[in-house]
Amino acid sequence: MANEPKEHASVKAAEAKAAPAAPAKAKEESADKVLSGAAAVEHFNKYIQLIVAKVTKIETNSQGDKLYIETLDDGSGTPRIIQSGLRPYLKEEEILGKNVIIAANLAPRKMKGVESHGMLLAADYEEDGKEKVELLTAPWAAPGTQVILEGESECEKPAKIDIDRFCKIDYRITEKHAQAAGKNLVAAGQPIVMEKTVNGEIS
Numbered sequence: 001m002a003n004e005p006k007e008h009a010s011v012k013a014a015e016a017k018a019a020p021a022a023p024a025k026a027k028e029e030s031a032d033k034v035l036s037g038a039a040a041v042e043h044f045n046k047y048i049q050l051i052v053a054k055v056t057k058i059e060t061n062s063q064g065d066k067l068y069i070e071t072l073d074d075g076s077g078t079p080r081i082i083q084s085g086l087r088p089y090l091k092e093e094e095i096l097g098k099n100v101i102i103a104a105n106l107a108p109r110k111m112k113g114v115e116s117h118g119m120l121l122a123a124d125y126e127e128d129g130k131e132k133v134e135l136l137t138a139p140w141a142a143p144g145t146q147v148i149l150e151g152e153s154e155c156e157k158p159a160k161i162d163i164d165r166f167c168k169i170d171y172r173i174t175e176k177h178a179q180a181a182g183k184n185l186v187a188a189g190q191p192i193v194m195e196k197t198v199n200g201e202i203s
Contacts, residue, residue: 033168040169040181041149047165048180049105049157050121050147052138052187053080058092063112070095070120074104075144083116089133101136101147101178101185101192107160123173123197134197136178138187150184150191171202178202 035043056079057071066085074080082102086095103119110116121136138145146154169181178185178192180202185192 035169036182041152041183043169044149044181045152045155047105047157047161048169049103050101050180050185051075051104052099052141052143052145052147053102053104054099054143055095055097058096060087061112061114067112068092068095069114072100072102073143074102075142080117081115082118082120083111083114084120084122086120086122086133089122089131090135095135098135098137099139099141099143101138101187103166105157105159105161106166107162121171121178121202123178123194123200123202125173125197125200127196132196134194136185136192136194136202138190138192140190141188145188147185147187147192149181150186152183173197173200173202175199 051074053072053074055070056073059069061067061069061083064083064085066087067083068086070082070084072080072082080102101121103121106118108115108117122133123136125132125134138147148154171178171180173179173194176194176198178194
């Protein structure tokens with residue numbers, strides 16, 4: 001299962017503190033709901049919309065010490081705003097101008113005064129004992145290109161899904177290849193391959 005997205009993690013943590021602890025049985029049932037095999041592939045094709053988008057502007061959110069506000073060209077003709085909790089991991093110049101992979105149909109979520117429309121996908125890895133983050137990118141693909149599973153076709157997706165539905169399948173890096181539902185992710189006919197992350201989770 002994918003990690004909670006970094007831009008959602010702080011909000012989820014606050015909600016968890018306010019909510020009563022879930023019974024152990026409920027937690028086990030929740031874990032069992034992560035899909036695999038053909039069911040995971042079907043879920044991706046039906047619900048998960050990943051696309052390529054180019055970061056055209058990046059700012060810091062003065063209300064959040066971990067948040068960037070990214071403006072992206074997603075091929076629609078209308079700039080898209082996404083917030084990410086990447087400030088502790090990446091400099092602005094390491095993000096600006098990149099053709100990144102985004103979760104495009106996550107329901108909008110307001111964080112620290114700014115509404116975020118989606119999520120940048122990134123992989124976690126360690127270097128010299130420190131946690132590092134590497135963005136999933138597709139420099140060869142035009143903004144708006146749909147990212148699909150290898151061997152599958154482009155599919156219509158719902159306009160909005162919640163984060164729980166997004167996390168129903170596993171997202172990870174295996175031997176430098178970005179994968180979802182156990183299959184390689186592909187943009188414009190080429191697999192998404194990492195430079196530094198060999199094996200790890202995508203969040």
